[in-house]
Amino acid sequence: MKKVLILGLFILAAMGIQAQGYQIGDKAKDFKLKNVDGKQISLADYKDAKGFIVIFTCNHCPYAVAYEDRIIEIDKKYKEKGFPVIAINPNDPELYESDSFDNMIVRAKEKRFTFPYLMDETQEVFKRFGATKTPHVFILSNNSEEYTVEYIGAIDNNYKDETQVTSTYVEDALDALLQNKKPEITSTKAIGCGIKTKG
Amino acid sequence: MKFRYQLLLLSSLIISIKSVSAQEIKSHNFNELEPILHYQNDTTYVINFWAMWCKPCVEELPEFEDIRKDYTDKKVKVILVSLDFGKNTEDRLLGFLKKKNINAEVVLLDDPDANSWIGKVDKNWDGALPATLIYRKDERIVFTRQISYDKLADSIDKLNNQPN
Numbered sequence: 059m060k061k062v063l064i065l066g067l068f069i070l071a072a073m074g075i076q077a078q079g080y081q082i083g084d085k086a087k088d089f090k091l092k093n094v095d096g097k098q099i100s101l102a103d104y105k106d107a108k109g110f111i112v113i114f115t116c117n118h119c120p121y122a123v124a125y126e127d128r129i130i131e132i133d134k135k136y137k138e139k140g141f142p143v144i145a146i147n148p149n150d151p152e153l154y155e156s157d158s159f160d161n162m163i164v165r166a167k168e169k170r171f172t173f174p175y176l177m178d179e180t181q182e183v184f185k186r187f188g189a190t191k192t193p194h195v196f197i198l199s200n201n202s203e204e205y206t207v208e209y210i211g212a213i214d215n216n217y218k219d220e221t222q223v224t225s226t227y228v229e230d231a232l233d234a235l236l237q238n239k240k241p242e243i244t245s246t247k248a249i250g251c252g253i254k255t256k257g
Numbered sequence: 258m259k260f261r262y263q264l265l266l267l268s269s270l271i272i273s274i275k276s277v278s279a280q281e282i283k284s285h286n287f288n289e290l291e292p293i294l295h296y297q298n299d300t301t302y303v304i305n306f307w308a309m310w311c312k313p314c315v316e317e318l319p320e321f322e323d324i325r326k327d328y329t330d331k332k333v334k335v336i337l338v339s340l341d342f343g344k345n346t347e348d349r350l351l352g353f354l355k356k357k358n359i360n361a362e363v364v365l366l367d368d369p370d371a372n373s374w375i376g377k378v379d380k381n382w383d384g385a386l387p388a389t390l391i392y393r394k395d396e397r398i399v400f401t402r403q404i405s406y407d408k409l410a411d412s413i414d415k416l417n418n419q420p421n
Contacts, residue, residue, distance in 0.1 A: 120310050120342070154312065190401075191385035211372065212384075218342050218369035227372075249340070249371035251311060252385035252402060 079188010108140030191250030211246030
């Protein structure tokens with residue numbers, strides 16, 4: 059009996075681990091995080107947004123760096139259609155100095171980010187989302203401040219060479235949402251740098 | 258005498274070239290790499306996905322090297338799968354491994370369509386580095402974050418002690 063109980067608890071614990079973070083169709087909670095310009099940013103600030111491209115990204119990770127220009131292009135293209143990029147650095151800067159708030163400001167200037175680059179100081183937001191690496195994309199739709207998770211995963215299917223991309227997952231999902239359709243592909247697996255926490 | 262000296266020099270040169278080429282790093286796409294994740298013999302394979310720029314990966318490399326040394330006579334094979342990319346990756350890798358004194362087998366996985374293969378490594382891996390797969394035949398244990406020597410050793414012992 060005791061063994062069964064322990065096994066049951068173990069399965070429950072394992073399920074808990076599996077269920078961590080948002081799944082497709084879940085309602086996402088708003089957040090308030092500091093941007094590189096010093097201002098606090100929330101999703102609710104964007105009254106007219108049809109949705110958001112939330113990207114967990116950072117300075118130090120080569121995959122994140124490889125996607126920087128593409129993220130800028132996506133923001134430019136989709137911001138005016140109602141889907142701005144919101145970039146969030148989830149890493150603990152004590153573990154990676156290059157991901158400190160000051161270095162985020164430097165990088166945002168160097169690359170002329172067209173989107174907010176926020177710091178997840180308490181590391182609560184990435185955990186709530188269930189982000190595990192950088193870059194990791196969550197597309198949200200906005201229905202009067204009710205945010206629904208529509209897509210989770212990779213930006214496209216070639217981290218190394220933009221010219222060799224044959225599937226633009228994020229753009230395809232956005233194009234579908236802009237036509238009031240559900241994305242055909244709602245989740246992909248992205249390669250990335252594990253998010254750094256002390257715990 | 259001079260001739261003998263030259264011969265010695267020449268032969269040592271040949272030996273050193275040979276030992277360099279023995280450390281050559283092969284680059285694979287996922288289809289070429291995949292067989293090493295599914296060998297059906299009585300060896301336990303420890304497959305670590307890592308990259309030089311990944312701090313936790315680099316921190317745990319010595320643990321894998323220690324495992325390789327401590328288990329040399331126990332049918333355990335360590336393979337480090339590097340996901341490094343950029344200029345002169347092979348040369349940079351060779352220099353790095355030499356500096357860190359890592360002598361385990363290293364292969365490069367060069368397959369940028371990551372979504373197509375991450376799930377084939379393990380269904381529970383979502384692509385965050387580092388990740389480690391330990392398997393013997395069809396028994397598999399996966400770690401999707403940094404791992405210690407003790408955890409590696411426990412997993413290997415568990416698989417090694419299983420009946421065939």
